[in-house]
Amino acid sequence: xxxxxxxxxxxxxxxxxxxxxxxxxxxxxxxxxxxxxxxxxxxxxxxxxxxxxxxxxxxxxxxxxxxxxxxxxxxxxxxxxxxxxxxxxxxxxxxxxxxxxxxxxxxxxxxxxxxxxxxxxxxxxxxxxxxxxxxxxxxxxxxxxxxxxxxxxxxxxxxxxxxxxxxxxxxxxxxxxxxxxxxxxxxxxxxxxxxxxxxxxxxxxxxxxxxxxxxxxxxxxxxxxxxxxxxxxxxxxxxxxxxxxxxxxxxxxxxxxx
Amino acid sequence: xxxxxxxxxxxxxxxxxxxxxxxxxxxxxxxxxxxxxxxxxxxxxxxxxxxxxxxxxxxxxxxxxxxxxxxxxxxxxxxxxxxxxxxxxxxxxxxxxxxxxxxxxxxxxxxxxxxxxxxxxxxxxxxxxxxxxxxxxxxxxxxxxxxxxxxxxxxxxxxxxxxxxxxxxxxxxxxxxxxxxxxxxxxxxxxxxxxxxxxxxxxxxxxxxxxxxxxxxxxxxxxxxxxxxxxxxxxxxxxxxxxxxxxxxxxxxxxxxxxxxxxxxxxxxxx
Numbered sequence: 001x002x003x004x005x006x007x008x009x010x011x012x013x014x015x016x017x018x019x020x021x022x023x024x025x026x027x028x029x030x031x032x033x034x035x036x037x038x039x040x041x042x043x044x045x046x047x048x049x050x051x052x053x054x055x056x057x058x059x060x061x062x063x064x065x066x067x068x069x070x071x072x073x074x075x076x077x078x079x080x081x082x083x084x085x086x087x088x089x090x091x092x093x094x095x096x097x098x099x100x101x102x103x104x105x106x107x108x109x110x111x112x113x114x115x116x117x118x119x120x121x122x123x124x125x126x127x128x129x130x131x132x133x134x135x136x137x138x139x140x141x142x143x144x145x146x147x148x149x150x151x152x153x154x155x156x157x158x159x160x161x162x163x164x165x166x167x168x169x170x171x172x173x174x175x176x177x178x179x180x181x182x183x184x185x186x187x188x189x190x191x192x193x194x195x196x197x198x199x200x201x202x203x204x205x206x207x208x209x210x211x212x213x214x215x216x217x218x219x220x221x222x223x224x225x226x227x228x229x230x231x232x233x234x235x236x237x238x239x240x241x242x243x244x245x246x247x248x249x250x251x252x253x254x255x256x257x258x
Numbered sequence: 259x260x261x262x263x264x265x266x267x268x269x270x271x272x273x274x275x276x277x278x279x280x281x282x283x284x285x286x287x288x289x290x291x292x293x294x295x296x297x298x299x300x301x302x303x304x305x306x307x308x309x310x311x312x313x314x315x316x317x318x319x320x321x322x323x324x325x326x327x328x329x330x331x332x333x334x335x336x337x338x339x340x341x342x343x344x345x346x347x348x349x350x351x352x353x354x355x356x357x358x359x360x361x362x363x364x365x366x367x368x369x370x371x372x373x374x375x376x377x378x379x380x381x382x383x384x385x386x387x388x389x390x391x392x393x394x395x396x397x398x399x400x401x402x403x404x405x406x407x408x409x410x411x412x413x414x415x416x417x418x419x420x421x422x423x424x425x426x427x428x429x430x431x432x433x434x435x436x437x438x439x440x441x442x443x444x445x446x447x448x449x450x451x452x453x454x455x456x457x458x459x460x461x462x463x464x465x466x467x468x469x470x471x472x473x474x475x476x477x478x479x480x481x482x483x484x485x486x487x488x489x490x491x492x493x494x495x496x497x498x499x500x501x502x503x504x505x506x507x508x509x510x511x512x513x514x515x516x517x518x519x520x521x522x523x524x525x526x527x528x529x
Contacts, residue, residue, distance in 0.1 A: 125352035129411075132312050133366045133418075134341040140369070 031143040045148035061160040065167020083182035087190035089168035098161035103207035111215035118219025119229035149212025157204035271320035282478035298475035345415030351407040353399040360395040385413040405436030
């Protein structure tokens with residue numbers, strides 16, 4: 001009997017949590033016009049979040065491109081189709097690795113700092129103080145950061161893919177000596193703007209919503225103590241990473257109809 | 259009954275966090291133009307009263323009236339309208355750590371009033387002058403002392419010229435000089451600007467000196483209220499314990515526990 005009650009209570013708590021999360025998400029989305037009216041706030045945070053992640057995104061993109069070219073060349077070579085290396089590198093990056101890895105890196109680099117910032121603002125009663133000044137912290141603090149994150153992840157994903165392709169070119173063409181003409185030519189023929197690049201951009205947008213929302217909500221709901229903020233930051237990384245990977249599977253299945 | 263002489267009035271308020279009751283039938287009046295002190299042991303619900311007045315918490319039953327409006331039943335728009343007429347000083351100032359002293363004070367002005375930057379600058383410098391920190395305008399919250407931070411927060415709370423000022427533990431953790439300064443400021447601002455002030459504190463001496471009215475909260479109820487002198491001479495044992503700072507009395511020194519003999523294993527031995 002006790003077990004049933006326990007399961008019931010846990011289910012109710014979970015449902016309430018989902019409800020609160022949904023309500024906050026809807027509010028943030030509906031605050032888009034307010035953010036547009038004060039786009040300066042969004043721009044500042046885009047600058048901040050983007051700059052924050054630019055170095056790690058570029059360096060990671062470069063190395064992922066390197067490795068893709070090495071591994072891809074090894075496999076393609078066996079079938080005598082090393083000329084398709086450019087297409088392989090570009091498709092892997094644009095469809096999968098660009099969106100997913102940049103979302104994961106953004107989580108680690110910027111998501112954690114968002115959670116900690118909001119959590120500490122809450123702990124320092126700054127959010128309460130804002131409420132008492134008749135300023136809605138969701139509108140003034142959360143929404144600009146949310147939309148900045150949503151807009152910045154696609155940009156970071158694009159940079160990741162672009163740098164990765166350059167990395168692939170450096171290893172594949174410059175180092176191994178794959179023919180440059182077929183490297184770029186196959187890439188141009190094999191990558192479709194809408195089916196591949198477009199779907200990649202949609203993925204990064206979805207991940208932008210996901211990661212920004214999880215990071216902000218964890219900060220906003222954090223226990224206002226050092227321990228609480230620490231746990232919220234950890235939860236951001238775990239939840240955002242798992243959600244991104246799970247969503248990636250769903251999106252891939254929907255988009256590329258395998 | 260509800261005379262306009264009271265800016266704020268609480269009527270039979272019951273409030274609890276989860277299952278733990280904090281306020282059990284509290285009624286009190288805050289007379290317009292006066293400094294009302296709210297005293298009592300830590301965790302006794304003093305800050306909760308401020309949050310109820312600010313509409314950040316809703317009472318489970320009873321009414322919290324601010325200018326005859328029940329704060330617990332306002333729409334969000336009306337609530338935000340009412341809050342613009344209140345200023346609140348948080349325990350540790352709650353300054354925005356990413357903004358300078360100047361920008362902290364300017365924040366509510368820039369958010370609410372469509373003023374030119376020159377006007378904002380004049381108002382901010384006036385408010386900072388009132389708390390003696392015009393010279394500290396370019397410093398950041400991490401570069402100033404706790405007492406200064408609270409004065410900046412006071413300037414910020416006054417930026418929109420509120421009618422009601424609420425102070426949450428304005429004296430906690432201040433050195434004697436800052437403490438005296440803070441107390442004098444609260445009194446002076448109240449009188450000079452025609453404010454109504456509520457001070458939550460457990461610093462007896464300083465609070466009794468500046469308050470017109472003292473309310474003592476204990477065990478979720480009002481133990482005593484009146485002028486500082488009336489409260490000081492109250493015969494209620496609980497009030498006496500508080501006023502004379504005795505460690506044991508109606509408020510127990512020991513947290514409720516099973517008998518000591520049982521805890522140390524003596525009772526079992528005998529059995």
